Amino acid sequence: MKKLIFIALLLLLNACGDTQEVLMIKGGTLASCPSKTVEQMVDGYMDLPTWEDLIAEDGKKYVNISGGIMYADKPVEALLQFKINQDETFEYNALEFNGVAQNTFIAMGLLSSMC
Numbered sequence: 001m002k003k004l005i006f007i008a009l010l011l012l013l014n015a016c017g018d019t020q021e022v023l024m025i026k027g028g029t030l031a032s033c034p035s036k037t038v039e040q041m042v043d044g045y046m047d048l049p050t051w052e053d054l055i056a057e058d059g060k061k062y063v064n065i066s067g068g069i070m071y072a073d074k075p076v077e078a079l080l081q082f083k084i085n086q087d088e089t090f091e092y093n094a095l096e097f098n099g100v101a102q103n104t105f106i107a108m109g110l111l112s113s114m115c
Contacts, residue, residue, distance in 0.1 A: 021053040025063045025082050025090055032108075033115035038065075038082075041114040045069060046078065060084075062093060069110075071097055078110070 018026065026039035033041060042049045046067030053063050061084040069078045076097040083093040095107040102110075 018051065019053045021061055021063050021084055022051045024084065024088070025065075026051070028090060030092075030111065030115075032111060036115060041111070042067065042080075045114040063090075080107075080110075 026037065028038050029036065030038065030041075036044075042065055046065070046069055049065055049067035051063065051065055053061065055061055063082050063084065065080045065082075067078060068075055070076070071078075077099075079094075079096040079099075081092075081094040082090045084090050092107060092111065095102040095110065
């Protein structure tokens, strides 16, 4: 029985581990909001955020952050994407509300509100 509990605990701990790319974004700051980490911005604004790293077909690395937000007084599922550059910096890349791409103006307004 102890062996089974240990294995279950080990699997749980491994599932909770963030990748290097996710940790980089979580601990990073934006030039427009140097007083908060991206993780603090997300945790203070999004409902139940999830973090996921991915490598696109062209070999570029991205981190997606998904969670619930209010937009125009309506709940929406937001997906915020950052691109990881080769020099180990990152930048905003894309924003979607309920699967619909948003323009840069909307994205910058959201990031400002999150700050």
